Amino acid sequence: MAQINDNFQKLKASYLFSDIAKRVNAFTEANPDKRVIKMGIGDVTEPLPEACVRAFHEAIDEMGTRTGFHGYGPEQGYPFLREAIAVNEYQSRGCDIGASEIFVSDGSKCDSGNIQEIFARDSRVAVPDPVYPVYVDTNVMAGRTGPNRDGRYEGLVYLECNAGNGYIPSPPDRDVDLVYLCFPNNPTGACATRQQLQEWVDFARDREAIILFDAAYQSFIRNPDIPRSIFELEGARDCAIEFRSFSKNAGFTGTRCAFTVVPENLTAKSASGEEVSVHKLWNRRHSTKFNGVSYPVQKAAAAIYSPEGKTQVQGLIDFYMENAKVIVKTLGELGFSCVGGINAPYVWVKTDQPSWEFFDRLLNEAAIVCTPGAGFGTCGEGHFRLSAFNSRENVELAMERIRKVFA
Ligand code: MLT
Numbered sequence: 001m002a003q004i005n006d007n008f009q010k011l012k013a014s015y016l017f018s019d020i021a022k023r024v025n026a027f028t029e030a031n032p033d034k035r036v037i038k039m040g041i042g043d044v045t046e047p048l049p050e051a052c053v054r055a056f057h058e059a060i061d062e063m064g065t066r067t068g069f070h071g072y073g074p075e076q077g078y079p080f081l082r083e084a085i086a087v088n089e090y091q092s093r094g095c096d097i098g099a100s101e102i103f104v105s106d107g108s109k110c111d112s113g114n115i116q117e118i119f120a121r122d123s124r125v126a127v128p129d130p131v132y133p134v135y136v137d138t139n140v141m142a143g144r145t146g147p148n149r150d151g152r153y154e155g156l157v158y159l160e161c162n163a164g165n166g167y168i169p170s171p172p173d174r175d176v177d178l179v180y181l182c183f184p185n186n187p188t189g190a191c192a193t194r195q196q197l198q199e200w201v202d203f204a205r206d207r208e209a210i211i212l213f214d215a216a217y218q219s220f221i222r223n224p225d226i227p228r229s230i231f232e233l234e235g236a237r238d239c240a241i242e243f244r245s246f247s248k249n250a251g252f253t254g255t256r257c258a259f260t261v262v263p264e265n266l267t268a269k270s271a272s273g274e275e276v277s278v279h280k281l282w283n284r285r286h287s288t289k290f291n292g293v294s295y296p297v298q299k300a301a302a303a304i305y306s307p308e309g310k311t312q313v314q315g316l317i318d319f320y321m322e323n324a325k326v327i328v329k330t331l332g333e334l335g336f337s338c339v340g341g342i343n344a345p346y347v348w349v350k351t352d353q354p355s356w357e358f359f360d361r362l363l364n365e366a367a368i369v370c371t372p373g374a375g376f377g378t379c380g381e382g383h384f385r386l387s388a389f390n391s392r393e394n395v396e397l398a399m400e401r402i403r404k405v406f407a
Pocket of ligand 1: 040041042043109186
């Protein structure tokens with residue numbers, strides 16, 4: 001009989017957001033008359049920018065012609081998009097990143113989940129706590145951990161994030177090989193300063209570790225002093241990989257397009273001690289397991305960088321950040337202590353209740369879905385997360401309901 005990968009048995013029965021969706025569906029079935037407001041998963045609500053819609057249509061029309069038809073594209077992405085990304089996201093901010101270092105994909109969830117495949121099974125992995133569950137679960141699947149005991153997997157190095165350190169982890173006092181960092185942070189919305197990030201880069205270079213930097217929410221940074229990319233830091237090309245997404249800034253959660261930056265000079269060691277190009281390994285993996293994002297989607301993504309696209313994307317970001325402001329203001333007035341919501345679309349809130357109990361209370365008493373902090377790790381206990389991705393009407397209604405329950 002075929003044998004399963006037993007590492008999957010170490011995982012919780014279902015993925016955090018699937019778990020939440022099940023509870024919400026049960027509530028909706030039992031309360032069909034209640035209008036549930038979902039502030040749990042960070043899924044965008046506003047339509048695609050017009051510039052993207054137009055480019056999408058035009059590309060589909062092209063695909064319907066003999067001369068404009070596109071079959072398989074380059075797995076790494078079309079040059080027009082890679083070039084636009086390199087110029088607009090990096091070179092314009094003084095980062096030394098070229099188009100050939102950009103790998104276009106269908107999502108940062110996949111990329112940040114898949115990247116561990118190119119590293120050794122016995123790599124020592126550090127993750128923040130609380131953490132986006134994908135980083136942890138994919139390492140569990142790959143067999144890099146022991147069993148889960150009291151909410152933590154044996155073998156992982158957990159970097160505690162709490163009110164005491166402003167939810168920003170410091171480098172550990174021991175060697176690790178891979179470190180996952182995410183700023184602006186999911187779930188806490190906290191942002192590392194330039195100095196804090198520089199400490200991480202210096203640590204990684206010193207210990208020959210690689211930082212897997214998730215910058216999916218970088219567009220929401222309002223403070224010009226906060227770096228938007230790890231590559232703004234001195235020496236990061238030697239020790240970092242960055243994940244970016246069009247999901248949240250341009251509304252592509254359903255359209256799917258993202259990219260990963262792997263510097264050409266980044267190396268890691270083979271078992272025999274030889275230095276190997278990480279860029280080449282990722283290219284090998286990507287071209288073997290992925291056939292590229294569709295031409296119309298890449299055209300739509302490239303339109304983000306047109307003058308009108310830039311204005312429209314900024315409009316979306318401003319819209320969601322205004323929601324975040326409303327959430328932060330209401331919760332503050334009710335006496336909750338929170339972080340995030342200022343340079344990030346997530347608001348991370350402290351509560352005296354266990355977080356799943358708080359989740360049930362909010363759902364039952366206000367018909368609002370939040371994400372319980374414990375779902376992101378042990379240090380998330382006693383917290384909940386609210387997402388600012390919603391219509392203004394829903395956010396205002398949700399805040400009115402929260403006022404009624406907690407006033
Ligand atoms: C979240 O809510 O944490 C994100 O939407 C998850 C994701 O981007 O996969």
